[in-house]
Structures are given as C-alpha cells and as structure tokens.
Amino acid sequence: MLKVEEIRELIKLVDDSTIDEFVYEHEGSKIKMKKNTSETIVSAESFKPIAQAPQVHTQPTVQPAAAVEAQPAKEAEQHSASAGNEGNLHKIVSPMVGTFYQSSSPEAGPYVSAGSKVYKETIVCIVEAMKLFNEIEAEVNGEIVEILVKDGQLVEYGQPLFLVKPE
Incomplete structure (x- = not known):
C-alpha cells in the first residue's frame, strides 16, 4: 500500500492535471480519485484482508478544476x-x-x-x-x-x- 505522503503527492498531481478520474492498482490495493466540479474524492481499498489495517476512505475538498475525460x-x-x-x-x-x-x-x-x-x-x-x-x-x-x-x-x-x- 502507498504511504500517506505518496497518496498526498498523487492527489496534488491529479488536482493539478486536467483529468477528472484516476485509478491506481498495485499488489491487491486500489486507489481511486475522482474530481467533481467542487471536490476531489479519494478512496483506497484493500483487496487482501489485512488484520491490523482498516480500509481508508477520505474525502478532502480541493479547488475546482476543469473536467476532461481521459482514456483509461x-x-x-x-x-x-x-x-x-x-x-x-x-x-x-x-x-x-x-x-x-x-x-x-x-x-x-x-x-x-x-x-x-x-x-x-x-x-x-x-x-x-x-x-x-x-x-x-x-x-x-x-x-x-x-x-x-x-x-x-x-x-x-x-x-x-x-x-x-x-x-
């Protein structure tokens, strides 16, 4: 799973870009970010059950950005x-x-x-x-x-x- 600092960097990259949706999957973990006209929604899910780590769901509000469709x-x-x-x-x-x-x-x-x-x-x-x-x-x-x-x-x-x- 990515570290909190790495997730923050990804949020900044997505926020500064013209895309409105970003999905990252790696070693059984998935991070999905979507930009709306008023906020960026970030959620992280773990596919493998981890005994000590609960699922993380955060929804920080950021400045609006133009929505442009990106080819996945x-x-x-x-x-x-x-x-x-x-x-x-x-x-x-x-x-x-x-x-x-x-x-x-x-x-x-x-x-x-x-x-x-x-x-x-x-x-x-x-x-x-x-x-x-x-x-x-x-x-x-x-x-x-x-x-x-x-x-x-x-x-x-x-x-x-x-x-x-x-x-």
Whole structure:
C-alpha cells in the first residue's frame, strides 16, 4: 500500500492535471480519485484482508478544476492489443506516473509521429511528474507504428505509450 505522503503527492498531481478520474492498482490495493466540479474524492481499498489495517476512505475538498475525460490505461492496452503483429513490436512504456506530452512545448511539434524513424537515444515524449519533465527515450532502433496515448493524458507506471517496429 502507498504511504500517506505518496497518496498526498498523487492527489496534488491529479488536482493539478486536467483529468477528472484516476485509478491506481498495485499488489491487491486500489486507489481511486475522482474530481467533481467542487471536490476531489479519494478512496483506497484493500483487496487482501489485512488484520491490523482498516480500509481508508477520505474525502478532502480541493479547488475546482476543469473536467476532461481521459482514456483509461486499460482501454489503451486493449487498443494496443488490437494492433496487428503486436508480437513483433516493442512497447515503449511509461517509467512513472505522470502526464504525457508529445512535444517540449505547446508551440513545438511532436517529438515523433506514426512512421517516424527512431534510435535508442531518440527522445519520443516527456512525462511530467511533480513539476519535473522527464524525457523518455525510444530504447530501440526502429519505426514508430502507433502512439497509444493522447497529449496531456495521465499515464501510469508501466503503461504502454508507443509501439515500435524494431530494425
């Protein structure tokens, strides 16, 4: 289960983002956050019975934020599974929870697009976590086949971001 400080950081990230719902599951625990027009609701549930730790349900009130629908990670994974020849494709995955950006600034063009040639050191996107912008590299030589997430979308640790046809 996440520590209280980590949960607070997640609440801040969700509150500062444009998404209105966030779900995190790990080792039998689940944290679900939803933003309404007037509050953020956070609940944590444990799937495994823990003798000493009761379930935690908190509902802190925060400033209103714009509600924008985000594509859940499971939908992105199902979408990538439907892409043909996935067995031959390399997945570039998010190394952290954060916000996905295709370019270095709103005015700049995307780092890569479908059909772009990439090398191991090629920067393919940025994942912002706690006001830090982390450049993500391709990790493999090849060609971008598909971008699995949208610009500005919240991504989870290990979530596939790109499909690459290796050379």
